[in-house]
Amino acid sequence: xxxxxxxxxxxxxxxxxxxxxxxxxxxxxxxxxxxxxxxxxxxxxxxxxxxxxxxxxxxxxxxxxxxxxxxxxxxxxxxxxxxxxxxxxxxxxxxxxxxxxxxxxxxxxxxxxxxxxxxxxxxxxxxxxxxxxxxxxxxxxxxxxxxxxxxxxxxxxxxxxxxxxxxxxxxxxxxxxxxxxxxxxxxxxxxxxxxxxxxxxxxxxxxxxxxxxxxxxxxxxxxxxxxxxxxxxxxxxxxxxxxxxxxxxxxxxxxxx
Ligand code: B12
Numbered sequence: 298x299x300x301x302x303x304x305x306x307x308x309x310x311x312x313x314x315x316x317x318x319x320x321x322x323x324x325x326x327x328x329x330x331x332x333x334x335x336x337x338x339x340x341x342x343x344x345x346x347x348x349x350x351x352x353x354x355x356x357x358x359x360x361x362x363x364x365x366x367x368x369x370x371x372x373x374x375x376x377x378x379x380x381x382x383x384x385x386x387x388x389x390x391x392x393x394x395x396x397x398x399x400x401x402x403x404x405x406x407x408x409x410x411x412x413x414x415x416x417x418x419x420x421x422x423x424x425x426x427x428x429x430x431x432x433x434x435x436x437x438x439x440x441x442x443x444x445x446x447x448x449x450x451x452x453x454x455x456x457x458x459x460x461x462x463x464x465x466x467x468x469x470x471x472x473x474x475x476x477x478x479x480x481x482x483x484x485x486x487x488x489x490x491x492x493x494x495x496x497x498x499x500x501x502x503x504x505x506x507x508x509x510x511x512x513x514x515x516x517x518x519x520x521x522x523x524x525x526x527x528x529x530x531x532x533x534x535x536x537x538x539x540x541x542x543x544x545x546x547x548x549x550x551x552x553x554x
Contacts, residue, residue: 305377309370317369319346322353324363329356337364345370382513382524384533386540391440394535398442401543405444408437408538409461409502410470411452414484418474419450421508425470425531436531443535454484454491461502462495467542468503470534476510482519489520503541505534 311318321341327333334351341349346368353365389397398406410426412419424431426447428438438445446464448457461469471488473481485506492501506516507525516524523537 305375307374307376308372309374311367317371318367319370320352320365320367321346322363322365324357324361326361328360329354329362333362334364337362337366341366341368345372347371380514382516386537386544388532389536389539391435391532391535394440394539395442397539397543398440402442405442406468406538406542407444407446407464407466408468408470409446409448409457409464409466410472411448411457412450412472412474413452413454413457413488414473414475414480415451416473416475416480416484417450418472421474422447422470422472425507425525425529425534430531432528432530434530434532437535439531440535443538454488457488458491458495461492466502468505468538470505470507473506473508473511476508481508481510482515485519485521493520503538505537 308315308317309319310316311320321344323337323340325333325336325340327336334354337351337354338349341351346366349366349368351364352367353363355363357363408426410422412422423429423436425436426438426445427436430436430439436445437443444464446460446466448460457469457471460466469492471485473484475481489504492504496502503523504521505523505525506519506521507529509527511524511526513524513526516522522541525534
């Protein structure tokens with residue numbers, strides 16, 4: 298094997314193409330010592346990294362040590378067997394979004410958003426919803442034909458359902474950043490179940506979950522229509538909403554209400 302990518306089969310690369318070198322980091326619950334560094338190398342070995350070089354070890358308080366390990370793996374990656382969720386809707390400009398909503402719905406599209414459960418990480422949902430936006434794009438508040446109701450942090454599911462009903466929401470956007478004990482998954486499942494119970498199937502708002510540690514392929518499992526993850530921009534969300542609500546659903550529901 299020359300190390301050169303052959304077709305869809307790849308090796309990772311550190312110094313020379315295809316040399317198999319990777320870098321990983323982790324924390325062990327033990328004070329920093331030579332034994333701790335040996336333990337880190339042992340773990341890396343068990344992960345298939347051979348040889349494994351501990352290139353960084355830093356005490357994290359008296360009882361923990363953080364490591365960076367650099368070394369070679371022999372695994373190959375087959376890109377033809379990778380499954381990802383590709384964007385299946387056209388990216389629209391704010392002008393196109395406004396025009397399409399106005400023409401098709403003849404009213405503003407209503408979006409209700411919140412961080413649910415105990416999660417107080419609002420920066421992500423604010424990046425999508427608030428006018429200041431993200432990555433050079435303005436948030437949904439900037440879109441004239443989108444009414445944005447951002448409920449903020451630590452919103453309970455019953456309150457979210459109640460506000461969505463009161464606002465006649467077309468879409469509900471929830472953010473989950475904390476993943477401890479799978480809180481993000483459990484909270485989103487609870488949310489989607491509550492919406493299914495509260496609405497007849499055809500009247501239910503589009504449900505979107507977002508946050509940095511979601512897997513986009515989990516939408517069905519979580520009971521939502523779409524999952525957005527790291528690096529999402531407001532324009533992607535607006536374009537998805539138009540595609541889902543205007544193009545796919547308004548024919549079912551009857552656009553104006
Ligand atoms: C800022 C921050 C805080 C701030 C939050 C302030 C606020 N108003 O949001 C404060 C200080 C309050 C905080 C508190 C805590 N935090 Co904190 N925090 C962070 C930090 C540094 C940055 C998060 C952030 O703002 N990212 C920027 C935004 C723009 O990115 P984003 O959230 O990924 O959002 C993007 C996408 O994911 C997506 N997206 C996100 N949501 C949604 C929703 C929808 C609908 C859509 C479409 C898209 C979308 O779009 C966004 C733009 O692309 C992270 C570490 C890190 N570097 O990520 C830790 C981190 C998230 N926090 C963490 C923890 C543990 C906590 C605390 C529990 C700490 C403590 N012991 O008290 C508390 C929990 C408080 C609570 N009740 O939730 C951990 C979570 C670990 C885990 N496994 O869950 C992290 C990862 C730090 C770490 N490495 O340990 N935190």
